[in-house]
Structures are given as structure tokens and as C-alpha cells.
Amino acid sequence: MSRDQNLSGEERFSHSELRLRQITDTIPAHVGYFDHDWVFRYGNRRYAQWFGTTSEGMKDRSILEVIGQHVFDQVEDKVRRALAGEEVSYEYSMPGRDGSALYARSTLVPDFSPEGEVVGCYVHAVDITEQRRTQSALAQAQKMEAIGQLTGGLAHDFNNMLTVVMGNLQGLAEALADHPEAAAIAAEYVEPAMAAAEGGAGLVRRLLAFSRQQPIVPMVVEVNELVLGMARLIRRSLPNTINIATASRDVELHALVDPNQLESALLNLALNARDVMPNGGELRIECSLDCIDGAVAADLELASGCYVQIAVSDNGTGMDSATLTHVFEPFFTTKKFGLGSGLGMAMVYGFIKQSGGGVRIRSRQAVGTTVSLLLPCAPRSTLLRPVSQAAEAQPAKRLDGRLVMLVEDDDKVREVVRKQLSSLGCAVLEAESGHEAADMIENIPAIALVLSDIVMPGGMDGRALARFVRRFRPELPVVLMSGYAERTETGREDADVPMLDKPFTQERLVEVLHAAIT
Template sequence: MSREQQMSSEERLSHSELRLRQITDTIPAHVGYFDHDWVFRYGNKRYAQWFGTTSEAMKDRPIPEVIGPHVFAQVEDKVRRALAGEQVSYEYSMPGPDGETRFTRSTLVPDFGPDGEVIGCYVHAVDITEQRRTQDALAQAQKMEAIGQLTGGLAHDFNNMLTVVMGNLQGLIEVLGEHPAVDEYVQPAMAAAEGGAGLVRRLLAFSRRQPIAPVVVEVNGLVLDMARMIRRSLPSTIAISTASRDVDLRALVDPNQLESALLNLALNARDAMPNGGELRIECSLECIEGRAAADLELPPGCYVQIAVSDNGTGMDSATLARVFEPFFTTKSFGRGSGLGLPMVYGFIKQSGGGVRIRSRQAVGTTLSLLLPQAPQQVQAVAPPPVSVAPAAALEGRLVLLVEDDDKVRDVVRKQLSALGCAVLEAESGHEAADMVENIPAIGLVLSDIVMPGGMDGRALARFVRRFRPELPLVLMSGYADKAEDGREEADVQVLDKPFSAEQLAAALHAAIA
């Protein structure tokens, strides 16, 4: 006779319960049972640990006592519906022991007695914290990408309008000369237009469409130099300190943009400490992998980190979720554009890095910039000097101006005429290609990049290079990522809108040099 046959009915039942408990404790789910009196009769190991207790300790205790008031407020109605005979699925959140919010998806299945009445409910729950974190990160990335595409598209139209405004204002200044109306009316309008151009550049920085010039930068030295400048911008009630955990930190980044980003962060920290405090900038080599790398949308590896910390007012979770959105600001009207942090975010992402921010109200904020580490063998190379052709080289030259916006075309034609150029105009790439093919006297092509009709500026540039490879060519664009595409064409100068007459002349000189 086997051992199981020798066991009494009570022993067999106890043995079966033990095996069932072992099974439920092993499966990757939270399993429990409560009766119609809202009292737990069972909870497996994972379910009990989820609420900071044990299976034995939660048995025969009321539901609110086990799960706590925060969770009970979220599930009370679901429990009531399940005990009325309805199978219910729902999600709820709770603070974890580490302070981070945890999420679970739970299903309540009614347990019916022989008479058809509900005598209790089975609970099956799964921890979905990682899933929610991934979904939230994806949704945030998609939202930021959508905003970036919107701002990049708007920049093209804004830059065309600003080109018209600034070109006509410059023409008015030249016509009026020393007239008092220039200082009183025209110059303020020009300053406002230039401010608008700066606003568009910041939008493009957020949308990662602003040209950057990354070089090898010794980060510790740059931060020390910036700290000296920042100190002059801070009140005496705010102390500033710097530290580095690593001696040789070299990043591949645009130094001018990085300095602007650090200044932005320092000024934000200053505003967060109205009663004084400490601003700390710390540099280090940070190696990230796994979930940390995925959250930052970066490949695993080591990055140069610049952490800017303050012990100011801090931010709540709602504010923290929106700090990188363009035009979102907590400052009073007129004190901030809401483009500081978005500009920083866009520049760092375009540089191949990441941004992470931690903040607690009444404790402070730390914003960390992670930048790609420069290969050890790469050395910073100074750009070659640009040779400028004499102004006489433009005198009498026949320029083909290709621009679909008639107002922009009118302004640029006047600027070209002022430089001594003869001007032919075309409204499309196809019309311009016909002119290049049939008018040998054309001595330079100045074309917008973004044009309708199937042949944009890049396609026109390729045609010109094949048909007349010696013909100087300049592309202009108010849409910076399109301008970057144009720079991929060899020997093509790219002029970003809006531009002044001096910038136009410099681009034309460089093209014919």
C-alpha cells in the first residue's frame, strides 16, 4: 500500500492544500480570496508582499485593513460589484516602499455557492508597473516628437514671413537714412523681428532641427569657465559650487549650445531659489544600461554627465511631466517664454544624448545632461578659414533667384540688386531648370529648398551639378532639417532664413570664391 493510501482523509486534504499553496506562491501573479463579509480568507505570498504583509498575517482580516485606505478608495466600488455577481477587471496604483508609484491590473471573479448566491470572490492581480512605465515613456516620446514636427513645420512659414519683414525694414532704413523716424519706429520693429527670429531658433532647437557643430569639448574646463560667468548672474544669497568625479571628461558636443544650455539651467535654478540657496554643477562619467538606457532612449554605454542641482522650491509631478513642452512655464506673465528647458532638451537629444530630471517640492531639483563621450583618439580640429571673394565679383553677375513665395522673392531680389547683381526669377524648380539649361549667361543660382511641384531645391541642385557643374549655387531655407539635407550636397552653400543683406552677400561670396 502506498503512502498516500495510508494517509487519512484529513492528512490528504492538508497535503493537497499545501501543494496548492506551493503552486499559487510560485506563479508570477497575486492570488487571493475574500468572502461576502469583505474578509480575506487567503492570499498567496506575492499578494501579501504587495501590501507589505504575509499570507498568515492577512488571513481573517477585513479588506480595508489589509490593502489600506489609498487602495481601498480605488477598489471599493469594484468589490461591491463583484460581490453582486459581476466579474470585474480594473487597475489601481499605490506608493511602493521605494517611494515610486506601483501599478497593478486586477480581476475579481465571484464565487457562487450551491444556491447561486455569491459567497466570496477570487482575486487575480498582475504587477504592471514596468508595462505602465514603458507605455508612459512611449506616449511622452510620441508627444514630444509630434510637438517637434509641429514646431519645425511652423518655423518654415515664420521664417519666410520674417525674411519679408526684416528685408523690407532694412530697405526702409537705407531709404530713410538719418530720418528721425528710423530710430523711433523702424529700429524697434527690426529689433522685434530679430527677437522673433530668435524665438524660431529656440523652437527649432526643441524640434531638433537646428544646425549644430559638435566638436570634442573638455567638459570640466567648460563648466569651470561657465561657473565664473554664471556667478555674476546670481544674487549674493545663492552660492555656486562645481565638482568633478572624473579628471578627463571629453564630450562630442557643440560648445556654444552647451554653454547656452547651462546658462538656461542656472537661471531656472536661480528663479527656484528666491530666498537664496546653493547651485551645484557636478561632472562625471555615467555608465547606463538596461531600463535606465531605455528610459532615456539611449544605447547602453558610458556618457559624460553634467548635473545641475538646486535646493529650491522643486516641482510637483504634474509640473514635472510638462517641463520640456514648448511655452509651458510656471513663471508669471512676461518673466519666461517657456522655451528654456525645451531648447535644452532638443539640443541634447539632437547631440545624441539624454536628459533626466528629478525634483521634489521644498527639496530641490537636479537636471542631468548626458552627452556622448568623445573617442579618445579624436582631437578637436579648428575650422579652416573661409576665403571671401571681393565685392566686385558680384557686380553685374546674373543671378537666378528661385523662390515660390512672391513676397520673399521680392525682398531677396531687392537685396541682390543692391549688391549689383542682375536678377532672373523663377517660381519653381522645373522653371529654374529650364532657365539653367537655356540661358548660359546665368552666373549663380540662389534657390529656396522647400518648394512645391515635384522639384525642390535639393533636386534642382543635383540637376545643376550634372548639367553645369561649375555654376555657383546657394540654397536658402527656413526649415532647418531641410537645410541640413541641402548641406549633404557637395559644394553647396546653405543660407538659413531669415537673413540680412550682409549674410546674403557673405553666402554668395563663399559660393563663387
């Protein structure tokens, strides 16, 4: 005879009820039941814990009492529909104990009496917080990648236009230099126009920093020393009502990063912190060695390991979850119109990601914000030269009389650069495509230098042309121009070809050409 058969009917019922409760408490779901009076009659352990109570604690309490006003406002209409006889599925959110958002997907199934009346509802819900975070991270990554690609294309065209503008302005100023009266009048108009064009070039550089296409010069940097130096500069930009403090958990922290870009990023973060502390507060910059792995590394799209962390914290107004989801997008700003470009955080994000690091941000309204920059470590004993550093300048050779092959598909840009080369005493051959240039290089031995745009139609771009020159005439210097800097893989045949970023001044053109022929 089995153990259950020895039990009375009431004992068997109690045993079955206990067994059923154990099952519902074990399954990975929120299970509950409320009646037509909107009162909970049952909730399993996971469901009760979700709302910070116990199964006994939620029994015989109203729905509003158990789930709170925030969730109740989201589900009230669904409960009414379910008690009217409709099976309803929906999602809702609620704040967690640490302030982060929690998400659940819930289904309400009406409980019908034998007479067909709804006497209550069964609740089945699951925690989808991690799923939503993963979806959000994927959507954000795809959006940022799309914006980055768009930025690169726009930068190419915009820099071509700025090259024409700046080249013609500089040519105008030089043409009028021998006529004092005309030169004075022209300067009144040319100089502001040139300054505006240079400002436009700076805007493009910040966009490229976001899209990770801005050239950087990483080297070994002692982060504590850099932060202390920046703290002195930042103090001058902060009102007396804001205190600045620095701290380090490690004596020496060496990161592989572009120091100029890092200083710019820290200044951006400090100015943002200043703006969210209008009544004063504290700005804290703390450096440490942070080792991450598993889910933390995956969320930051980083390999497991140790990174140099620079955490910039304020006790300002903080940000809500909606603002946090957009904070790294270019042109997104919470400042009043005209007080911010919305490129500061986008530049920080792009620079850190391009450097092989990650950015994490924590913020709570009325508490403050912490932005942590994670940078790749560099061996302490290794003193690296800048990745893209050219050899030290040697005495420049004259460009007079050299025959330069100018390759550019944009006729207006080609015209401006041709004039600049001619003013340097160069003879110029022009080509609209890589194939046209390759034919002339093959048949005209007098060509002494090749200056080519990178992005060109016709199947042979500037990099392919440079590789052709390397094989056919290895002694012939090549300089590449680009409206935006493409990242070059280490070990590529054309990795060490000098680059001239558009827009450029004639002085910069001379500098790069001299370096190429030295």
C-alpha cells in the first residue's frame, strides 16, 4: 500500500496542495491568482519576491497594494479586460531596488465559473529584463554603426568642399598680398571665412571621432600624471562652487592611448559635469586598474582582462533612463538651443572605442553621474613610439621643377590642389582615376611624385594605385589624400604611405610632400 493511500482525504488534499505549491515555487515564472474583487488569493514565491514581499504577505491584499502605483497604472486596463473575459498579454516595467529598470511579460487568463461568469484571473509572467537589455544593446550598436557609416560618407564630401573653400581663400589672400589696399579689404572678409572653414573642419573631426575614423596616435601614457595635469587645467574652467578631487588606487597606471584625445575627452566630461551642477558640487576623477570578464566584458564589447579605468563623477542632477539611451548619439543634447552641439559625449565614445577600450555610464536622478573610461593597458617597461609617427624631419628638399602626378576625381578639388602645387614650382599632370594615372606613371618616367585621393571610382582607388607604384616604380614617392581617415590594417603593403587629411592648408601640403621626398 502506498504512503498516499494511508492518508485521509483531507490529508491527501493538503499533501497535494503542498506539492502543487512546491512546483509553482520552483518553476522559473511568476504565477498568481486574483479574484473579481481585484484581490490576490495566491502568488508563488518568485511572483511575491518580484514585488518585494512573500506569498503569505501578498495573499488577501489588493492588486494596487501589492504591485504599487507605478505598475498599476500600466496594467489597470489589462486587468479590466481580463475580468471581462479576454485573455490578455502585455509587457510592463518597474524600477528595481538599485534604480535600474526591470521588465516583465505577463499573461492574464480569465477563470470562468460553471455558469460562465468570470470569477478571477490566473497570472503567468516572466522576467524579460536581460532580454530587453540585450535587444536594446543590439539595437544601439546597430544604430551607432549606421550613424558611423553615414558620418564617414558625409565627411568625405564635406571635406572635399572645405578643401576647395580653404584653397581658394588662401589663393585669394596670396594673390592680393602685393596690393596693400586690396589686401587689407580682402583680409577683412577672407580671415573670418577661413576661420569658419577651419571650424567646419573641426566639426567634421569630431564627427569622425564618433564614427571611429579619426586618426589617433596612441602611445604609452602614465594616466595618473596626465589626470593631475588636466585637473589643474580643469580647475580654471570650473566656478568656485565646484570642488575638484583626484584619486588613484594604483601608483602607476600605463595606458596605450592618444594623450591629446584623452585630454580632450576628460575636458568634455568635466564641462558636462559643470553644467549639471549649477548650484555647486564636487567633480571627482579617480584612476584605477579594473579587471573585467564574462558578462561585464561582453556588455562593453571588450576582451576579458585588465584595463586602466578613469572614472569621472559628479553629484549633479543625474539622468533618467530615456536620456541614458541617447547620451552617446551625435547631436543629442539636453542643453538649451545654442549652448551645446551634442558632440561631446559622442566624441568621447568614438575615441575610446577606436582606442580599443570601452565606456560605461551610471546615473541616478538627483544623485549624480559617473562616466568610466576603460583603456587598454600598456607594459610599463615598454616605451612605444606613436603608431603613425613618421621619421623625424630631415632638411627638406626643394619641390621646384618636380613633375607631380595629381589624381583626384573631383574637378574642383583637383583645380585647387593643382594651383597650390604650381605655386610651389611643381609641374603637374592630372588624372581623374587610378587607371588613368597608372597608365601615365607606366609611360612617363619623369613623374617624380604621386599625390592621389583615396576614394575614387573605376575599380582602382588611391590605395590600389599606391600598391601599383610600389611594384612598378618602388622609388617613386606616393602621398594619399582623404576626406576621412580610413583605418589601415597592420601589415598591409600600403600601411606606411603618407596621409594628407582634407581639408589642408598649403603649409600642411608642403610639410607632407617634403616628408615624402626626403
